[in-house]
Every structure is written in C-alpha cells, then in structure tokens.
Amino acid sequence: MTDQMDIDSDAPRGVKRTAAEAGLPPEASRRIKACCYPLYRQIIMLTIVKALDQDVVNKIAAGEIIVAPMHALKELLENSIDAGSTAIDVVVKDGGLKLLQITDNGHGIERDDLPILCERFTTSKLKNFEDLMSIGTYGFRGEALASISHIAHLKVTTRTANSSCAWQAHYADGKLTPAKPGQSPDPKPCAGRPGTQITVEDLFYNIPNRRKAFRSPSEEYTKVLDVITRYAVHREGVAFSVKKHGDTASGFSVAAAATKADRIRQAYGGAGKELMEFGVEDTRWGFKASGYATNANYSGKRTIMLLFINNRSVESSTVKKAIEQTYQLFLPKGGHPFVYLCLDIDPGRVDVNVHPTKREVHFLNEDEIIELVCNNIRESLAKVDTSRTFQTQTLLPGVTPMTPMHLRAAAADKTPPTDDSATRRTSTTKKPYENNLVRTDSRMRKITSMLPPALSATTSQDESAAPEAARYTTTDREQVQIRLTSIKNLRAEVREAMHNGLTEVFASLTYVGVVDSNRRLAAMQSGVKLYLVDYGMTANEFFYQIGLTDFGNFGLIQLQPPPSLREILEIAAQHQIETDSECADLDKQQVVQKVHDQLMSRRQMLSEYFSIEISEEGLLEAIPLLLKGYMPCMAKLPTFLLRLGPFVDWTHEELCFRTLLRELASFYVPEQLPRAAADRESQPATARARMKGTETVSQDSHDTNDELEAGTERRRKELESVLEHVLFPAFRSRIVATKGMLKGVIEVANLKGLYRVFERC
Known part of the structure; x- marks a missing residue:
C-alpha cells in the first residue's frame, strides 16, 4: 500500500x-x-x-415479471380472458423463445388506446389504491405488455366490434415503433377479425444471459402447455388450443362446451377416469371451495394440483402438503393424487399483490380454510373407498385357469402372434388418445363386412376360395453352411440398402385387403397410417432375400410326373416368338437347344445351390420351395426356365448368383390377373372394346369365355387368401425393406389427418 x-x-x-x-x-x-x-x-x-437510467429500470422490472416464456403467456392469457374471449388460440415456436402468439375473440382494444398500450402502469382496472382491495380481474397493474415490449419484439393486431377494420401496431421499449425503418410508428389499418392478436418474437433477445439459461425449447414448451391446460380446465365456456409453429395438429385443444370433468380427462388422461367431486363453504371464514380429486383407485408418480384462488392460478406449498397428508391413508406408498381446487374467497380477505408474477397470494384464515377443505376431501375418499378396483392380467384367448399346460401351449401357438404381442404392449402402456388407437386384432370387425353384399361376397373367405392344402414331407438332408464370399457380398448389399423407416412399417403391418389384382396393389395398415403397396414389387424383393438367406437349403417342389425340360423350353420359346415382335426372326430350335445345353451342363450346381433337380434324361423333377404355404404360378415356369439362359451371367460367380436369384424371385411373384367382369363393365367403352377383342381371341385359342372367367375368379380368391394368410405375414416377420421399395409404397391416409378433416366439418 x-x-x-x-x-x-x-x-x-x-x-x-x-x-x-x-x-x-x-x-x-x-x-x-x-x-x-x-x-x-x-x-x-x-x-x-x-438515479438509474429509465431503460435499465424497465428491463429490471421486465426481468422480474417475465421470467420465462410461460410467464409471458400467462399474462397474455389472462388479458384475453379479461377481454371476454370465448376462443383462445396459441402458437409457439422454440418453446416461446422464438415466437409466442395468442389470438382471441374478445372485445379488442380501441384505436386511441394503442399509443399508451405498452406504457407502465396504464390500466383500466384500477383508479385508486382502495380498488386493489376488491380486484376481481386477472390483470390490474398494467405491467405485462410494458415488460414484454422491453425484452422482445411486440406486435398487436386488434379490432373492436364497432371498428370497420383492424389496427396493427409495433412496440419497442414501451413505445410505438415503425414496422420498418423510415415508416411512421402510428398504428396501421389492416384486415382482421374482431378480437386481439398479440405476437411476441425473440423473447429475451437483449438479455443474452437469461436466454442462455434455458435448457431446451421442448422443456419450455412443456411449461407453456402446463399453463394452457390449467386455464383450460378452470375456464368453462372458453375454447383453448395450442400448437407448435408449422404443425397442423394441435398439441392440446378443448371445445368451449366441454365440462370441467371432460377438460380434466382430455388434459390429464388417466386421472380423469377416477374423479370424485367435492365442495365445502363457510360464511364465517368467507370462502367457498369446489373441485375434483382422484379417488383411491388412482395413484400417480407425483402430485398434480391445480389451485385457483378467485379464478387466479396460484401455487401454495401449504395447501399441497396438507392434501398430500390427507391422501396418505388411502394411497399406497409412493402414490400421489390429482386435485383441482377452486377457492372463492372474499376479495377483501385476499392480497393479490405479493408476487411480481402473481404466482402467490395471501389470504386470511389460511389454516382454517385448508383444514375444512382437507376434511371434505377425506370424507369423499372414505365414501368411495369401499369400491376399490384392481387391474388383473388377462389370459390368452381360449385358455382357462384349469387348462392343462400342454393345451395352453397349443392355444398360444394357434393365437396370431402379432395380436397377442400388441395386447401385451398396450396393457402396460398409457392409453392413447382416440386418434392414436390402432386396430390390430384380426378377430374384430373387418372392412369387408362394411361393403354391400354384392361386393363383400367376392372378398369373403370360404372353403371354396382356399387353395388345396399341400402335402409336405421331411428329408434327412442336413443344413448346409454357406461360406461363399459372393453370397456374403450379396447379403451385405441388402443390408446397406436397408431403409429403416420402411422396414418398421412392414414389421408392424396389418393386412387390409387387395385393391387391384391386375395392378397388384394391396392395402395395409401400420400404426395409424394406411398404405397402398405394390405387392408384386414387395414379393420380388422378399423372395430374393429368401434366396440369399436360405441359399443352398431350399425345400423341394416335386413334379409328378416330371415333364421334359426341352418341351417346357419349346413352349416358352413359341410363346415368346408369338407375343414379342422383336423375337419373331429367332430360330426357335436354336434358342431351345442352347438354353437346354446350358442347364444340362450345370445340373449339379443347380441341384446343390438352387434345388432345381434335372435328371440325366432331361426331365425336370423338382423346383425350389421358398415359402411354405405358397405355390408359385406354374404357368410362369416355362418362361422362368427359358430366361435362365440369356438373362443369367454364367461366367462370374457373384453375378451368376445375383441374376439367377432375381429370376427365381420373379418366378415366385404372384401373377397379374385380368380385371373382374364387374370391373370391366365399369370401364370406358373403348377399353371394353379392346378387352372384348382380347376375350374373343382367348375363346378361339383356348376354352370358352365362361370357363376362363370361372378359372380366373377361382385363382383370384386363392390369391387373396394367400396374400392375407401367407405372404403379408411373411413380409411382416422377415422382409428387410430397401430404399428401392419406397416407390412401391404410398401413404394414402392417416388417422390423425382424418381426425383433423372431421374436426373442420
């Protein structure tokens, strides 16, 4: 020093x-x-x-009143309710930090009041200090909009019932400011509906330390949602809705006509199922209490208490602790209740001006009032305590407690696995809203039962429609371990091309039905969405993947009696020359001979890896079985065998396996069926004429038209049964959806979107 x-x-x-x-x-x-x-x-x-600068004073005051976006929303919400609004819509972006917009249909703000709207202590609810002793509105100090204007960009659009247009004004630091530099700060006329819309942008933009203190926008949005739901429960006759900016669906909404009990159910889910109403009043202490509380059947992880004193949402640790102690005798350890309590107290006994954000109030005779309220809740709990309900685990369908164990296992095997797993999942989770409910129980009513008899008859399952049961035999052949590098590379290609979202869709699908067997379209449901699926493209990829996973271990489809390989190739070549003009100049015998020689020279490889059995005499004894319960269309067999010549690369191992498995998958894909007669009648005249000409040719070359129609209809029913009971269940359990399959799956509807459509009607 x-x-x-x-x-x-x-x-x-x-x-x-x-x-x-x-x-x-x-x-x-x-x-x-x-x-x-x-x-x-x-x-x-x-x-x-x-003396501090006035700007500093205003920012300090704003920081005390507007601590977080939820406090700004609470102030604006209360102003809208004070304005007599019956519908309040809130839009939030980034938890309210980026955007907080509230729109109401109240009486609006006069044009002459807009210049002083955001000045501090400008209010129409107080004239002298004595008025504070009997205040009956939410706001009274005139600090909410003033505080917001000092820490955010504020825009107000308002229109009164007597005004011919709406007026829009921008504010900064409590004063009018131009919307753009160089413009006048005066309010501008604009279009608008009666009421007021207040837009708050970039909250705390000039207080960086406060803005950095917020953890995440999602957490702030949760707090905003809590404020909305509290007032939505309390204010009957007012419609509320809140949604995130850019979303079409509301995060929460409630109609104006909903009762308090309905509002609790909609806002707090499970708590709304076990409600009991209570109420008590006492003129000596000058209060009246009413509300709803959960009975002893409900137990939550934390106490949820909605406390309103003279219609003002407040917090009171004293009231909360007293109610929790009341429930200790009725709930298990760790259980907590839901309580909505509305206290109407003589305004002369309440001091509302004790907290900057009006979160707390003080009132006289607090202990006596709390004791009376808790005694009334205790009496209501005791009345319903004799009707306790307990959740029990349901048994599998078809099983009783006395069923032997081996029969229980059999019943479990017969029960569709997807339905039971869905039941187990939903039994342990919170019940979703109606627009999230999914029908996955195959035993429930199907869509075909809603169709007219003429249509439902063609889609109903009966014994005649089901294909004949195939007979299967087992062999003593041991499974072969495939360690070929080429097969490993092909499997890796599938994994790399996997599309996670589409794979999840197929893993949770519920089959709906065939839409168009000619275009190979089917409908399936996944979650709350409905999809249109190209089952031809899906089956092609599915059977290719089966070929890779089961490579060298296919089953066999025995052909009895075995046909001649050469004759089958001649049929395919003749058909190809007749239907394809580019092949008209080819020598049929030369093509058949070349393909025949290729297949015969590779008989051993085809038998070992692909289960295509060809005898030394040139007889086709067996073809591979890829999926149990499904038989490919044997009419496609000649074309399949003929394409093994020019469309398979026999010179390179990996290319050979890839191309041959692709041809095998194409052979297994369900065929395209011609349109039904009823569908053809509904076609335009030109299309019917073309189809009629085709039918005439078919009648001349094969059999009668009626027999063709009957055979086609029979095959259509068989295919519908196979798609429902074999193919789509296999898709659900085994397929790895690739990116190339995206063009074959289209979302056509979703339940939430339909709910939004009907809400507008």
Whole structure:
C-alpha cells in the first residue's frame, strides 16, 4: 500500500492530510479516502449515488415479471380472458423463445388506446389504491405488455366490434415503433377479425444471459402447455388450443362446451377416469371451495394440483402438503393424487399483490380454510373407498385357469402372434388418445363386412376360395453352411440398402385387403397410417432375400410326373416368338437347344445351390420351395426356365448368383390377373372394346369365355387368401425393406389427418 501511495513519513500519526498534500487530483479525493493505521491499512470506496437510467429500470422490472416464456403467456392469457374471449388460440415456436402468439375473440382494444398500450402502469382496472382491495380481474397493474415490449419484439393486431377494420401496431421499449425503418410508428389499418392478436418474437433477445439459461425449447414448451391446460380446465365456456409453429395438429385443444370433468380427462388422461367431486363453504371464514380429486383407485408418480384462488392460478406449498397428508391413508406408498381446487374467497380477505408474477397470494384464515377443505376431501375418499378396483392380467384367448399346460401351449401357438404381442404392449402402456388407437386384432370387425353384399361376397373367405392344402414331407438332408464370399457380398448389399423407416412399417403391418389384382396393389395398415403397396414389387424383393438367406437349403417342389425340360423350353420359346415382335426372326430350335445345353451342363450346381433337380434324361423333377404355404404360378415356369439362359451371367460367380436369384424371385411373384367382369363393365367403352377383342381371341385359342372367367375368379380368391394368410405375414416377420421399395409404397391416409378433416366439418 505504501509503495502505491505517496505517504509522508514525517507527518504525525493520526493527522489527516489534504488532497493537495497527498498529491491526488481533486476528483479522486471525492471517491477514495486513504487511512493508514499501525495494524490495518485499507481503501474505502465511496460511490456516488445517482438515479438509474429509465431503460435499465424497465428491463429490471421486465426481468422480474417475465421470467420465462410461460410467464409471458400467462399474462397474455389472462388479458384475453379479461377481454371476454370465448376462443383462445396459441402458437409457439422454440418453446416461446422464438415466437409466442395468442389470438382471441374478445372485445379488442380501441384505436386511441394503442399509443399508451405498452406504457407502465396504464390500466383500466384500477383508479385508486382502495380498488386493489376488491380486484376481481386477472390483470390490474398494467405491467405485462410494458415488460414484454422491453425484452422482445411486440406486435398487436386488434379490432373492436364497432371498428370497420383492424389496427396493427409495433412496440419497442414501451413505445410505438415503425414496422420498418423510415415508416411512421402510428398504428396501421389492416384486415382482421374482431378480437386481439398479440405476437411476441425473440423473447429475451437483449438479455443474452437469461436466454442462455434455458435448457431446451421442448422443456419450455412443456411449461407453456402446463399453463394452457390449467386455464383450460378452470375456464368453462372458453375454447383453448395450442400448437407448435408449422404443425397442423394441435398439441392440446378443448371445445368451449366441454365440462370441467371432460377438460380434466382430455388434459390429464388417466386421472380423469377416477374423479370424485367435492365442495365445502363457510360464511364465517368467507370462502367457498369446489373441485375434483382422484379417488383411491388412482395413484400417480407425483402430485398434480391445480389451485385457483378467485379464478387466479396460484401455487401454495401449504395447501399441497396438507392434501398430500390427507391422501396418505388411502394411497399406497409412493402414490400421489390429482386435485383441482377452486377457492372463492372474499376479495377483501385476499392480497393479490405479493408476487411480481402473481404466482402467490395471501389470504386470511389460511389454516382454517385448508383444514375444512382437507376434511371434505377425506370424507369423499372414505365414501368411495369401499369400491376399490384392481387391474388383473388377462389370459390368452381360449385358455382357462384349469387348462392343462400342454393345451395352453397349443392355444398360444394357434393365437396370431402379432395380436397377442400388441395386447401385451398396450396393457402396460398409457392409453392413447382416440386418434392414436390402432386396430390390430384380426378377430374384430373387418372392412369387408362394411361393403354391400354384392361386393363383400367376392372378398369373403370360404372353403371354396382356399387353395388345396399341400402335402409336405421331411428329408434327412442336413443344413448346409454357406461360406461363399459372393453370397456374403450379396447379403451385405441388402443390408446397406436397408431403409429403416420402411422396414418398421412392414414389421408392424396389418393386412387390409387387395385393391387391384391386375395392378397388384394391396392395402395395409401400420400404426395409424394406411398404405397402398405394390405387392408384386414387395414379393420380388422378399423372395430374393429368401434366396440369399436360405441359399443352398431350399425345400423341394416335386413334379409328378416330371415333364421334359426341352418341351417346357419349346413352349416358352413359341410363346415368346408369338407375343414379342422383336423375337419373331429367332430360330426357335436354336434358342431351345442352347438354353437346354446350358442347364444340362450345370445340373449339379443347380441341384446343390438352387434345388432345381434335372435328371440325366432331361426331365425336370423338382423346383425350389421358398415359402411354405405358397405355390408359385406354374404357368410362369416355362418362361422362368427359358430366361435362365440369356438373362443369367454364367461366367462370374457373384453375378451368376445375383441374376439367377432375381429370376427365381420373379418366378415366385404372384401373377397379374385380368380385371373382374364387374370391373370391366365399369370401364370406358373403348377399353371394353379392346378387352372384348382380347376375350374373343382367348375363346378361339383356348376354352370358352365362361370357363376362363370361372378359372380366373377361382385363382383370384386363392390369391387373396394367400396374400392375407401367407405372404403379408411373411413380409411382416422377415422382409428387410430397401430404399428401392419406397416407390412401391404410398401413404394414402392417416388417422390423425382424418381426425383433423372431421374436426373442420
């Protein structure tokens, strides 16, 4: 200290020196006083007291009132309710930090009041201090909009019932500001409906420390949603809705006509099922209490208490603790209730001006009122305590407690696995809203039962429609372990092309029905969405993947009696030459001979890897079985065998396996069926004429038209049965959806979207 200050050592101790003697400038002498004592040396800072800048004062006040986006919303929400609104819509972006917009249909704001709207302590609800003793509205100090304008960009659009247009004004620091530089700050006329819309953008943009303190937008959105649901429960006759900016669906909404009990059910789900109403009043203490609380059948992880005192949402740890102690005798350890409590107390007994955000209030005779309320809740709980309900685990369908274990296992095997797994999943989860419910139980009513008899008769399952049961035999052939690098590479290609989202769709699908067997389209449901699927493309990829996973271990389809390979190839070549003009100049015998020689020379490889059995005499004894319960269309067999010649690369191992498995998958894909007679009648005249000409040719070359129709209809029913009971269940359990399959799956509807459509009607 002595090194930093020039202190005269000759001066007597305890004698103060002047500023001139110490060598200090005159201004410094007013701020710093140096004292030198034998044991203590210190510098005492003497600060000058002066009034804070008004902008600093306003920001300090704004920071006390608007602590988070939820507080800004609460202030604006209460203003809208005070304005007599019956519908309030809220839009939020980034939890309210980026955008907080509230629109109501109240009485609006007069054009002449807009210049002073955001000035501090401008209100129409107080005239003198005595009015504060009987305040009956939410707002009264006139600080909400003023505080918001100092820490955010504020825009107000309002229209009264008597105004011919709406007026829009922008505010900054409590004053009108132009919307764009160079424009006038005066309110501008614009189009708008009666009521007020307040838009708050970039909240806390000029207080970076406050803005950085928020953890995440989703957490702030949850708090905003909590404010909305509290007031939505309490304010009957007012419709509320809140949604995120850019979303079409509301995060929460409730109609104006909904009762308090309905509002609780909609906002708090399971708590709304076990409600009991209570109420008590006492003129001596000047209060009336009413509300809803859960009975002993409900137990939550935490206490949810909605407390309103004179219609104002407040918090009270005293009331909350007292109610929790009341429930300790009725709930299991760790259980907590849901309570909605509305207290109407004489305004002269309540002090509402004790907290900047009006989160707390003080009222007289607090202990007596709380005791009466808790006693009334205790009595209501005791009345319903005799009707406790307990959740029990349901048994599998068709099983009784006395069923032997081997029969229980058999019943479990017969039960569709997807239905049971869905039941187990939903029994342990929270019940979803109606627009999230999914029908996955095959025993429930199907869509075909809603069709007219003429249509449902063609899609109903009967014994005649089901294909004949195939006979299967087992062999003693051991499974072959495939370690070929080429097969591993092909499997890796499938995994790399996997589309996770589409694979999840197929893994949770529920088959709906065939839409068009000519275009090979079917409908399936996954979650709450309905998809149109090209089952031809899906089956092609599915059977290719089966070919890779079961490579070298296929089953056999025995052909009895075995046909001649050459004759089959001649049929295919003749058909190809007749139907394809580009092949008309080819020598049929030369093509057949070349393909026949290729297949015969590779008989051993075809038998070992692909289960295509060809005898030395050239007889086709067996073809591969890829999926049990499904028989490919044997009319496609000649074309399949003929294409094994020119469309398979026999020179390279990996290319050979890929192309041959693709041809095998194409052979297994369900065939395209001609349109039904009823569908053809509905076709335009030109299309019917073309189809009629085709039918005439078919009648001349094969059999009668009626027999063709009967055979086609029979095959259509067989295919519908196979798709429902074999193919789509196999898709659900085994398929790895690839990116190339995206063009074959189209979302046509979803339940949430339909709910939104009907909500508009």
